[in-house]
Amino acid sequence: MNILIMGAPGSGKGTFSSRLKETYNLDHISTGDLFRENISNSTELGIEAKSYIDAGHLVPDDLVNRMVLDYLKNKMPKDNDGYLLDGYPRTLEQAKTFKEATKGTDLDVDHILYMDVPHDILKKRILGRRSCPECGEIYNIYFKAPQKENVCDHCGHELSYRSDDNEESLKIRLSDYDALTQPVIDFYADHGQLKKINADADFDDIWSDIEKAIG
Numbered sequence: 001m002n003i004l005i006m007g008a009p010g011s012g013k014g015t016f017s018s019r020l021k022e023t024y025n026l027d028h029i030s031t032g033d034l035f036r037e038n039i040s041n042s043t044e045l046g047i048e049a050k051s052y053i054d055a056g057h058l059v060p061d062d063l064v065n066r067m068v069l070d071y072l073k074n075k076m077p078k079d080n081d082g083y084l085l086d087g088y089p090r091t092l093e094q095a096k097t098f099k100e101a102t103k104g105t106d107l108d109v110d111h112i113l114y115m116d117v118p119h120d121i122l123k124k125r126i127l128g129r130r131s132c133p134e135c136g137e138i139y140n141i142y143f144k145a146p147q148k149e150n151v152c153d154h155c156g157h158e159l160s161y162r163s164d165d166n167e168e169s170l171k172i173r174l175s176d177y178d179a180l181t182q183p184v185i186d187f188y189a190d191h192g193q194l195k196k197i198n199a200d201a202d203f204d205d206i207w208s209d210i211e212k213a214i215g
């Protein structure tokens with residue numbers, strides 16, 4: 001079974017990717033990891049990608065496509081039951097190329113999951129996050145606030161704020177994500193392939209939605 005999973009920062013994509021990978025024995029592939037691997041092994045593709053990154057440019061669609069397809073065709077371990085692609089395709093061009101290149105092969109995608117969460121909830125999830133540097137407990141000032149403001153319920157330590165985002169930068173990050181990804185979502189929806197998961201729900205409900213979608 002081959003799956004694409006899409007979702008904005010804070011959509012819970014990472015959590016459910018781990019669960020999918022374990023439950024269905026999938027090879028979980030993120031393009032970020034592919035880049036790092038190719039660059040650290042100085043492959044031809046890695047050297048090419050590094051030249052863009054070093055110059056402060058985005059890696060072009062064509063190179064991203066080649067790197068993903070090279071991995072799927074030549075490097076993916078044979079002992080799993082399919083792939084779970086995370087963070088790809090990110091643009092309409094990537095989606096079109098990927099569809100063409102895998103159509104009718106055993107790399108063709110079976111399920112496309114979109115983890116749908118309203119922006120205001122994403123913002124609260126990301127900006128509300130607090131953690132205890134002493135015991136590691138995670139809080140959220142909107143969804144799981146400590147009893148005493150900014151103090152850990154377990155050990156009494158002051159909580160810390162680790163997000164790199166402030167409200168303004170997060171707004172830009174989310175609208176950049178939408179601008180790139182909405183055409184990809186529309187593309188798959190037009191082909192009747194998109195499975196929208198309501199990811200603004202309890203863990204168990206989201207998981208049962210996902211199981212229904214791929215079942």
Ligand SMILES: [Zn+2]
Pocket residue numbers: 132133134135136137152153154155156157
């Ligand atoms: Zn603590």
